[in-house]
Amino acid sequence: MENVGALAILLAFCFAIYAIVASLIGKWTKKPLLILSAERAVYCVWGLITTAVGFLVYSLFTGDYRLSYVYETSNTAMDPIYKFTAWWGGMEGSLLLWSWLLSTYSAVVVFQNRKKFRNLMPYVTGILMSVQTFFLTMNAFVESPFKVWWAGRGIVPLSDIGDGQGLNPLLQYWTMVIHPPMLYLGYVGFIVPFAFAMASLATKQPGEEWINTTRRWTLVTWLFQSTGVLLGMNWAYSILGWGGYWEWDPVENASLLPWITATAFLHSVMMQEKKGMMKVWNMVLVSTTFWLCIFGTALTRTGMAQSVHAFGQSPLGPYFYTFLALGIAGTVWLILSRLDYLKSEAQLESVLSRESSFMFNNLILLAACFAILWGTLFPVITEAVTNQKISVGIPFFNRINVPIALFLLLLTGVGPLIAWRRSSLESLKRAFLWPAIAGVAVAVGLAAAGMRQFYPLVSFMLCTFVLVTVGIEFAKGANAIRAKSGTNLLMSMMELTHRNTRRYGGYIVHIGIVIIFTGITGSAFKIEQKGKELGLGQSTQIGRYTLKADALTAGANSNYRWWKLDLAVSKDGESLGEMHPERRFYIAKQQTDTEVAIRHRLNEDLYVNFRVDEDNDKRVILDSFVNPLTTWVWMGYWVVLLGTLICLTPAKTRMVWPRMEVVGIAGKHAKVEE
Amino acid sequence: MNRYFKFGLPIAAILGTLGWLAFSSTKETAGYFKTIPEVKQMGEQARVKHLRVNGYVKEGSIRHEGSTTTFLLVENEGTKDVGDNLPVVYSGDDPLPDTFKEHAQALADGKLGADGVFHANQIQAKCASKYEAAPPPAAGSKPSTI
Numbered sequence: 001m002e003n004v005g006a007l008a009i010l011l012a013f014c015f016a017i018y019a020i021v022a023s024l025i026g027k028w029t030k031k032p033l034l035i036l037s038a039e040r041a042v043y044c045v046w047g048l049i050t051t052a053v054g055f056l057v058y059s060l061f062t063g064d065y066r067l068s069y070v071y072e073t074s075n076t077a078m079d080p081i082y083k084f085t086a087w088w089g090g091m092e093g094s095l096l097l098w099s100w101l102l103s104t105y106s107a108v109v110v111f112q113n114r115k116k117f118r119n120l121m122p123y124v125t126g127i128l129m130s131v132q133t134f135f136l137t138m139n140a141f142v143e144s145p146f147k148v149w150w151a152g153r154g155i156v157p158l159s160d161i162g163d164g165q166g167l168n169p170l171l172q173y174w175t176m177v178i179h180p181p182m183l184y185l186g187y188v189g190f191i192v193p194f195a196f197a198m199a200s201l202a203t204k205q206p207g208e209e210w211i212n213t214t215r216r217w218t219l220v221t222w223l224f225q226s227t228g229v230l231l232g233m234n235w236a237y238s239i240l241g242w243g244g245y246w247e248w249d250p251v252e253n254a255s256l257l258p259w260i261t262a263t264a265f266l267h268s269v270m271m272q273e274k275k276g277m278m279k280v281w282n283m284v285l286v287s288t289t290f291w292l293c294i295f296g297t298a299l300t301r302t303g304m305a306q307s308v309h310a311f312g313q314s315p316l317g318p319y320f321y322t323f324l325a326l327g328i329a330g331t332v333w334l335i336l337s338r339l340d341y342l343k344s345e346a347q348l349e350s351v352l353s354r355e356s357s358f359m360f361n362n363l364i365l366l367a368a369c370f371a372i373l374w375g376t377l378f379p380v381i382t383e384a385v386t387n388q389k390i391s392v393g394i395p396f397f398n399r400i401n402v403p404i405a406l407f408l409l410l411l412t413g414v415g416p417l418i419a420w421r422r423s424s425l426e427s428l429k430r431a432f433l434w435p436a437i438a439g440v441a442v443a444v445g446l447a448a449a450g451m452r453q454f455y456p457l458v459s460f461m462l463c464t465f466v467l468v469t470v471g472i473e474f475a476k477g478a479n480a481i482r483a484k485s486g487t488n489l490l491m492s493m494m495e496l497t498h499r500n501t502r503r504y505g506g507y508i509v510h511i512g513i514v515i516i517f518t519g520i521t522g523s524a525f526k527i528e529q530k531g532k533e534l535g536l537g538q539s540t541q542i543g544r545y546t547l548k549a550d551a552l553t554a555g556a557n558s559n560y561r562w563w564k565l566d567l568a569v570s571k572d573g574e575s576l577g578e579m580h581p582e583r584r585f586y587i588a589k590q591q592t593d594t595e596v597a598i599r600h601r602l603n604e605d606l607y608v609n610f611r612v613d614e615d616n617d618k619r620v621i622l623d624s625f626v627n628p629l630t631t632w633v634w635m636g637y638w639v640v641l642l643g644t645l646i647c648l649t650p651a652k653t654r655m656v657w658p659r660m661e662v663v664g665i666a667g668k669h670a671k672v673e674e
Numbered sequence: 675m676n677r678y679f680k681f682g683l684p685i686a687a688i689l690g691t692l693g694w695l696a697f698s699s700t701k702e703t704a705g706y707f708k709t710i711p712e713v714k715q716m717g718e719q720a721r722v723k724h725l726r727v728n729g730y731v732k733e734g735s736i737r738h739e740g741s742t743t744t745f746l747l748v749e750n751e752g753t754k755d756v757g758d759n760l761p762v763v764y765s766g767d768d769p770l771p772d773t774f775k776e777h778a779q780a781l782a783d784g785k786l787g788a789d790g791v792f793h794a795n796q797i798q799a800k801c802a803s804k805y806e807a808a809p810p811p812a813a814g815s816k817p818s819t820i
Binding site: 348356388392394399403407611621623 | 680681684685688689691692695696698699700702703704705706707726741767768769772773
């Protein structure tokens, strides 16, 4: 069983190498059949890795505890769904998931383009399979999921193998079921735009073909990354029990970094599509995003950074660092050697222009990315430079990223409305007068109501500003349609969105982001009370809520022992019913874990968590939090999802942008098909 | 020249502000990673600087008194040859992590007191590798590599 699985991985490794060699030699010697065989090899790689995955999942389900991986991540009493997710619950399996997703993407790309881009595809295949080979090396030789525990330990009687240890209890939660695949779909998916970008450099394509073909890929993977990050936040909020969802942990940062550069990329490609500008920059961004994805994968697996979520120490470090160093060096060399083909077709003219707002958007996103990377790697950097490991705390990240976020929010409002090339102060006044008045009015209103913190006031002001600008955009366009066709406002808005899905879908994404920012701003007004000792029958006060510990019940099942607290909740004297936080002790892993109770409301969440002494069950230690507006973060996600889906729908009318002031290489969109 | 100036100025202003924010908050929030012997050698310095000490929780050393927890942090995992130790007292607001228990790898964040006791305001803990890679029951010695 494990032999067949391991063999499948080994064969996949061979096929991936074959695909690289065959596609490149086929390209250079102009042998289409060789290229075709390389593409077939890509399908084989997928088939083989899928086989290996099948064997691993089967072993997890049947509880084949002879295998180290199964022993460490699964046990008999576990819910079947978690037996399946144990696939990515440990280091070896999660690397196999990476490999599998990559091979799936590769197969899809090869299939989609089997008749197109014949001169690009050999390079695309080569790049996809090079990365695949790297991950298969890990799967086959370094972190094999099919390692039998007793290998090299002599003979162990079968009867001595007991039950497995089970999946880490923290991972036995619904968002953790989908968070890793989502995040990996986003991480891995960025290889497709990257491969096309590099292939177009390698074949000296002058145009934007690679951007047009990979636009959907970029958006879809960006959506997966966003979903992954948000699910991770939701998981942290619902499981870790400290009352928040983000604490700038290296692993969280690792997931955020490529998302930031991907967001910058999504914006700056528009400059290239519409104006032929920022060509080098887009190459840099797409490469940075891809290598940050690999870097993030490395960060969580090599023990480079101290983190509560990271997998333990592993022998993977040198492999990943070598791969990163070689890959980045290769990318830099390729971009530098093709600079002539990446000349900009237009120049920045005015600070008050759409172009410059895109530039500032990129600048600020990259600054955020750099600051987070710097903070995350600070211990590593200082150790290398001064031989003294120094870390920075959470305030470091907040202090830098809060102003950045606010500036971005401002650009979200200003950017889409400002004119291309140059804008006059007069037209700015016309476009932004009402949004600015609305924003200031909200800020003044909140200040009058007693809100005194500077950043939250600015944040709410800017959120209003952006919402009103977007609202006006929709209203203007819809009114024009209504005047012509006579349909109602809602229908005209839908018609408007349908006519230019990218633009209005993008606006909807912006609304979603504003909603998320509103939710995040709410956390500035969090109330917390930690470590409150409460005897049964006693009560405590937090904000306007009164919490009374009514009863503590205990029980056990085959997977864990549990304690459930009945907490009577009332607000301003009015009863709101009961909340039931639960405390669990997972027997196989010998680890405690909390099921936090959260009362979700639009204005605020009430969040309670408790601990209990096993010797004294007449008393609990209660942590309670009032988290204003947290629900908005999750709500905003759905709006982002909707907006992105709209962006992905084809528009009713196809937009054509005439390029202005074409300089540099004139032959745009020159297809060099063989 | 004018064009460069027009764009250079706001860019320089933005990057300058962020650079200054980064520099000042790095200084304020810096925590120095130290091993237990290093802390002991630091002398006076250990009382002023914000330290993060890594070690293992010694078996049988955890004592809870009210909201205060004291324990011994030792250099090496296991029961023998634990190496140098450092008494730690924790009385922070946050509950101790679920993973904090005997033999767990712990990271104590705080300052050394004049009494030679380390006053932590945050404790991070990771399950000892013993639990992550324990051998199947009754299967003999602890595996060296898994």
